[in-house]
Amino acid sequence: MLSYQFDWSIITSGKYFEWLVSGLVLTLQISTVGIIFSFIIGLLIAVMRMSYFRPVRWFAHAYLEFFRNTPLLVQIFFWYFGSYKLLPTVANDWLNNNNFEFAAAVIALTIYTSAFIAEDIRSGVLSIPKEQLEAARSAGFSYLAAMQYIILPQAVRITVPPLVNQFLNLAKNSSLAMTIGVAELTYQARQVESYSFKGFEAFTAATLVYLVLSIIITALVHQYNVRILNPHRA
Amino acid sequence: MKKMATMLAAVAMFGLAGKAMAAAPADTLAEVKKKGVLVAGVKDSLPPFGYIDEKSRQIVGYDIDFVNAIARKLGVKVELKPVTSASRMPQLQEGHIDIIAATMTKNPERAKQIDFSHTYFFTGQKFIARKGTVKKVSDLEGKKIGTAKGSTSEQNVRRAIVTANVISFDDYPQAFLALQQGKVQAITTDEAILAGILAKAPNKSQFEIPAVQISDEPYGLGMRKGDKNFVDFVNRTLLEMEKSGETKKIFNKWFGPSTQFHLKRNFALTAD
Numbered sequence: 001m002l003s004y005q006f007d008w009s010i011i012t013s014g015k016y017f018e019w020l021v022s023g024l025v026l027t028l029q030i031s032t033v034g035i036i037f038s039f040i041i042g043l044l045i046a047v048m049r050m051s052y053f054r055p056v057r058w059f060a061h062a063y064l065e066f067f068r069n070t071p072l073l074v075q076i077f078f079w080y081f082g083s084y085k086l087l088p089t090v091a092n093d094w095l096n097n098n099n100f101e102f103a104a105a106v107i108a109l110t111i112y113t114s115a116f117i118a119e120d121i122r123s124g125v126l127s128i129p130k131e132q133l134e135a136a137r138s139a140g141f142s143y144l145a146a147m148q149y150i151i152l153p154q155a156v157r158i159t160v161p162p163l164v165n166q167f168l169n170l171a172k173n174s175s176l177a178m179t180i181g182v183a184e185l186t187y188q189a190r191q192v193e194s195y196s197f198k199g200f201e202a203f204t205a206a207t208l209v210y211l212v213l214s215i216i217i218t219a220l221v222h223q224y225n226v227r228i229l230n231p232h233r234a
Numbered sequence: 235m236k237k238m239a240t241m242l243a244a245v246a247m248f249g250l251a252g253k254a255m256a257a258a259p260a261d262t263l264a265e266v267k268k269k270g271v272l273v274a275g276v277k278d279s280l281p282p283f284g285y286i287d288e289k290s291r292q293i294v295g296y297d298i299d300f301v302n303a304i305a306r307k308l309g310v311k312v313e314l315k316p317v318t319s320a321s322r323m324p325q326l327q328e329g330h331i332d333i334i335a336a337t338m339t340k341n342p343e344r345a346k347q348i349d350f351s352h353t354y355f356f357t358g359q360k361f362i363a364r365k366g367t368v369k370k371v372s373d374l375e376g377k378k379i380g381t382a383k384g385s386t387s388e389q390n391v392r393r394a395i396v397t398a399n400v401i402s403f404d405d406y407p408q409a410f411l412a413l414q415q416g417k418v419q420a421i422t423t424d425e426a427i428l429a430g431i432l433a434k435a436p437n438k439s440q441f442e443i444p445a446v447q448i449s450d451e452p453y454g455l456g457m458r459k460g461d462k463n464f465v466d467f468v469n470r471t472l473l474e475m476e477k478s479g480e481t482k483k484i485f486n487k488w489f490g491p492s493t494q495f496h497l498k499r500n501f502a503l504t505a506d
Contacts, residue, residue, distance in 0.1 A: 080417075081411060081412075081415065084415045092415070092416060093416065096378075096415075096416050096417050100417065101401065101417075178383075179403075179404055180403070181380075181401035181402055181403055187383075187402075190320060190383060190384065191383075191402075193320070193324075193384075194319075194320055194383065194384035194385075194388075194389075195343075195389065197323060197343075197344075197346075197347045199324055
């Protein structure tokens with residue numbers, strides 16, 4: 001029945017192995033930069049979303065709704081192709097000469113994921129009794145200082161499990177960068193397929209790598225949570 | 235340990251799914267006659283080879299006319315399935331389609347996996363670039379060049395211009411958009427396809443196809459490996475069409491003087 005000949009050796013050494021490894025390196029770069037910046041921006045947007053100053057709150061709300069409710073693929077195309085019409089020629093020329101494919105993919109992933117992270121952090125903050133903020137304020141903390149020293153440290157601890165989800169999503173969503181020619185892991189797996197016609201082997205390898213990558217991210221955040229954030233619970 | 239077991243289970247499932255898919259018939263000719271329908275993998279956004287006609291909303295084109303002629307000879311109906319350069323060979327091998335008629339270049343690596351018909355179209359790989367920017371191949375060294383994933387164009391250009399930064403998009407219209415926006419300095423594929431893209435472009439006067447060729451591209455219809463009856467039948471039909479002048483008529487219909495391409499048929503369909 002099965003006329004397909006499996007040949008695992010082609011992806012464990014040689015040219016195709018190097019392609020897959022270079023793809024993995026790019027996937028790791030996109031994921032790392034994306035995770036760091038989406039967390040920072042997410043934190044910022046969450047704080048803005050709960051601000052007492054209305055225009056700031058509205059801006060954060062609009063940001064959230066816009067980036068949460070449009071497909072990531074469309075956003076990647078927007079940053080890559082759509083930004084051309086909005087930017088001056090000088091900026092376009094500079095971007096086109098400086099690996100804009102990678103930048104556009106990271107920007108899209110970061111902003112998209114930051115919207116989800118902001119909502120997760122906000123729900124963490126809402127779970128902290130509001131009397132704490134009031135107490136902090138009456139003790140002389142400014143709003144930002146109260147957030148920074150009293151509320152967010154607690155909220156982020158509560159938010160760790162949903163944050164892991166967002167980080168995992170970001171790492172896996174990075175495969176969409178291939179649509180604008182970023183040679184990450186999925187792109188390279190496809191590349192191996194079209195040169196060698198060994199699609200099963202290439203994509204099985206890619207699947208395993210994503211699986212291992214996800215497990216590592218989960219384990220790292222879990223360790224951080226247990227060892228550093230909640231040592232008394234361990 | 236528990237995680238390890240879960241992981242293994244996931245991998246096992248993946249393997250099973252792969253096995254369940256392979257159910258391609260061994261004798262396509264008999265199978266197609268029995269089903270009464272020939273399923274062909276074609277391009278649907280690549281004028282004039284295969285694209286959706288604005289009026290009829292049907293896929294039409296040079297490739298499609300060949301599929302229709304073969305089906306007519308068989309006395310069966312035609313079902314057209316859009317494929318991409320990357321998906322067409324797996325689709326054929328897994329039995330989702332019976333024949334590939336999708337601007338497919340015959341090359342030795344592919345011929346190890348599938349069988350090709352006689353060459354039914356002949357072209358060469360060239361470039362579209364901004365007017366005056368490319369005069370010879372070396373003008374493209376170190377430049378960004380756009381093409382489509384999984385195509386022979388991608389492999390040829392990497393070989394011909396080693397220093398080029400090749401960026402592969404999902405399809406040629408996207409690659410051309412990147413060219414218009416200056417994200418790549420040229421796009422590359424077979425001349426006939428480039429002519430089709432350029433003819434449809436809104437600002438075509440700014441672009442040209444320079445007289446720079448990096449490879450010969452003979453197109454063949456793709457069929458499953460070792461499917462001898464079907465391959466022989468298709469080849470016989472093609473030769474009959476050449477004799478009756480039908481192949482020439484199809485060429486002129488899509489590329490001849492009355493079209494926007496004004497190409498001359500510089501090849502003949504022969505047993506090769």
